[in-house]
Amino acid sequence: MPVVYDSVGKDTFMASIDSLAPRGLMVSFGNASGPVGPIDPLLLSAKGSLYLTRPTLFHYASTTAALDRIASEFFAVLGDGRVRVAIHQRFGLSEIVRAHEALEARATQGASVLDPGR
Amino acid sequence: MKAVRIETTGGPEVLRLVDVPRPVPGAGEILIAQEAVGLNFIDTYQRSGLYPVKLPSGLGLEGAGVVEAVGEGVTRFRPGDRAAYCTGPLGAYAEAHAVPAGRAVRVPDGITSELAAAGLLKGLTAQFLLRSCHAVQPGETILVHAAAGGVGLILCQWAKALGATVIGTAGSEAKAALAREHGCDHVILYRREDVAARVR
Numbered sequence: 001m002p003v004v005y006d007s008v009g010k011d012t013f014m015a016s017i018d019s020l021a022p023r024g025l026m027v028s029f030g031n032a033s034g035p036v037g038p039i040d041p042l043l044l045s046a047k048g049s050l051y052l053t054r055p056t057l058f059h060y061a062s063t064t065a066a067l068d069r070i071a072s073e074f075f076a077v078l079g080d081g082r083v084r085v086a087i088h089q090r091f092g093l094s095e096i097v098r099a100h101e102a103l104e105a106r107a108t109q110g111a112s113v114l115d116p117g118r
Numbered sequence: 119m120k121a122v123r124i125e126t127t128g129g130p131e132v133l134r135l136v137d138v139p140r141p142v143p144g145a146g147e148i149l150i151a152q153e154a155v156g157l158n159f160i161d162t163y164q165r166s167g168l169y170p171v172k173l174p175s176g177l178g179l180e181g182a183g184v185v186e187a188v189g190e191g192v193t194r195f196r197p198g199d200r201a202a203y204c205t206g207p208l209g210a211y212a213e214a215h216a217v218p219a220g221r222a223v224r225v226p227d228g229i230t231s232e233l234a235a236a237g238l239l240k241g242l243t244a245q246f247l248l249r250s251c252h253a254v255q256p257g258e259t260i261l262v263h264a265a266a267g268g269v270g271l272i273l274c275q276w277a278k279a280l281g282a283t284v285i286g287t288a289g290s291e292a293k294a295a296l297a298r299e300h301g302c303d304h305v306i307l308y309r310r311e312d313v314a315a316r317v318r
Contacts, residue, residue: 001285001317003252004261005273012263012287018314019261025252029243032159032264053251057239058205060246064194064220067242071223073249074241079228082279083244083272084300085237091157093135096122096211100130104162109296111236111268114155114178116120116213 003027010034022048029055086110092118121212125174127167133177141216143189148219150201154235155210156180158268164208176209180239182231183214192219200225204239237272244272248280256281261317265302266293274302287313 004016007030016026028036044050061067077083089112091099102108119140124132143149155178163169165177182202185195195201203222209215225234247269248254254277262277264270265286277284278301286302288294294305306316 001261002258003254004263005247006263007267007269008263008287012308012313015308015313016261016263019317027247027251029247030264030269032267055246055251057243057246060250061205061242067221068223070242070245071238074238074245075226075229077276077279078233078237078241079226083241083275085233085241085272087232087236089157093120093122093211093213096133096135097130099157100133100162100165103157103159104130109266110271111240112157113232113236114157114211115232116152116155116211 005029008032009036017043017047017050020048020050023050024048025051025053027053027055087113089113090115094118119213121209122177123174124165124177127165127171127173129166132165138212140214143187143192143216145190146192146218146220147189147216148185148192148195148201148222149187149189149214149216150181150183150203150222151186151214152181152183152210152212152235153231154182155212156182156204156235156237156239158239171208176211178210178212179206179208180204180235181210181215182225182234182238184231186214188219189216194219195222195224200231200234202231202234202238204242240268240272243269244276248273248276254280254282257283259283259285262286262302263308264288265297265300265305270297271300274300277301278303285317 003025006016009031011033013036088110185199201222287308
């Protein structure tokens, strides 16, 4: 694999590293199962001169120009149907407690939104 | 207006719906009459205290709607424009929210505010992952964990559109099916299978 995108974190980190081809890129961008522990740089060497990054949107959209460029690319693929975003849950503001309970119970699928007019 | 506030961190019960004055946009800010607010897992971390926030506080980082008023010096938006944001400031769970103009983007015609509020944070994340962190090439094979998650489903579709082959992991048959519907070519059930062995 030339690249692995891993938002799971602790539970999948080693499997991700073991899935990479030499000089592959490990992108660790979330910690759904808990944060990844300390990493020894020698591990990256032993597994094939790998690259590791832990990026966040903030550093890729740090200027308004960058934000506009990233957003216009997203709106383009959303607008022409290359990417669909399925909204599976809708809540009113008064249902916010129930909404958080659903998120934490992993009882939601796709995207969830609040309708502030409800 | 109605808004959600927290006085202390804790379980979902600390979320309170209260009446507060409608904000007035300060210099460089826009006031958005919100048509939709995005819910994200990070919101629960900020509510519980895992990610510290200054209290008392509003909650929510993502929303979209119609610009109702602009503060001093704002030229980027005019009242009546549709705008969306996904990096705060905290307080999206409200009927209206004041946001720095430079942290909001214009929503094109043809994309509803609801779709913008639901997708912006996940979509911008997918964009920088697939196009900047690593520029995915046609014919390349990539591995996406949690392929049926919010960002995962966008990564699958977008990577396919870029011409990549997508291998995903998922925690259940239902999630595997959802990932496949969104363009994931091969799904590995990580609870039952050795991911690295399957990938190789």
